[in-house]
Amino acid sequence: MKNKIYQTFDEAVADVPDGSVFMSPGFSGVGVPRNLLAALHRQGAKGLTGISNNCGSLDEKVDVGTLIEAGQVKKMYAAFTSPTHPSQISPFVRMYNDGEIEAETVPQGTLAERIRAAASGIGAFYTPASVGTELAEGKEHREINGRTYVLETPLHADYALIRAFRADTFGNLQFRLTQRNFNPIMAMAARVTIVEVEDDIVPVGELDPDKVHVPGVYVNRLVKIPPDGIFD
Numbered sequence: 001m002k003n004k005i006y007q008t009f010d011e012a013v014a015d016v017p018d019g020s021v022f023m024s025p026g027f028s029g030v031g032v033p034r035n036l037l038a039a040l041h042r043q044g045a046k047g048l049t050g051i052s053n054n055c056g057s058l059d060e061k062v063d064v065g066t067l068i069e070a071g072q073v074k075k076m077y078a079a080f081t082s083p084t085h086p087s088q089i090s091p092f093v094r095m096y097n098d099g100e101i102e103a104e105t106v107p108q109g110t111l112a113e114r115i116r117a118a119a120s121g122i123g124a125f126y127t128p129a130s131v132g133t134e135l136a137e138g139k140e141h142r143e144i145n146g147r148t149y150v151l152e153t154p155l156h157a158d159y160a161l162i163r164a165f166r167a168d169t170f171g172n173l174q175f176r177l178t179q180r181n182f183n184p185i186m187a188m189a190a191r192v193t194i195v196e197v198e199d200d201i202v203p204v205g206e207l208d209p210d211k212v213h214v215p216g217v218y219v220n221r222l223v224k225i226p227p228d229g230i231f232d
Contacts, residue, residue: 009039055092079108118154119188160190171219
């Protein structure tokens with residue numbers, strides 16, 4: 001069995017090239033892979049396309065907004081592209097208004113389903129979520145059972161940066177709390193899945209099969225968060 005355990009976050013993201021598409025969960029702090037994002041920031045890859053629930057928070061913690069502010073990201077797919085209050089200006093909003101970054105806003109459920117479609121090998125799907133809005137312009141529409149739907153396509157990624165609670169050496173993953181929203185589907189939708197592990201990486205067979213949320217076949221690299229890692 002190939003060794004999937006890497007000793008450092010920097011080693012795990014060292015080969016991410018310029019122009020890559022990456023996924024990173026961004027819904028609630030407990031699920032954000034801050035250590036891997038910090039390593040990718042240090043690594044310096046540019047021209048990236050990001051897929052995340054949002055475009056970074058206004059606190060000082062490392063998240064996808066760290067890469068955006070550093071000029072490493074050229075485009076974002078996200079459900080939330082602006083802070084919740086109009087008086088708050090995030091680095092992403094400033095850069096978007098200045099024409100320094102592109103963005104595609106995707107309804108949150110549609111975003112999750114586009115990622116899941118990539119993970120499941122689904123070619124496309126119809127949803128009513130954006131009908132009648134700017135988000136549906138230029139997309140195929142179809143009436144089904146008297147209701148109008150919009151065709152949406154999968155969102156694939158070259159790399160998924162994931163945070164899990166526990167893993168085994170094969171890469172079977174267990175999540176906790178809000179880690180279970182975007183992390184599992186993103187882990188299955190990328191060509192290379194890199195995981196930072198909070199609790200421990202245990203030998204194969206020690207995880208309760210009923211508590212495995214993502215099979216190790218989808219996971220390529222594991223890094224145990226050290227005591228000095230960036231915790232939420």
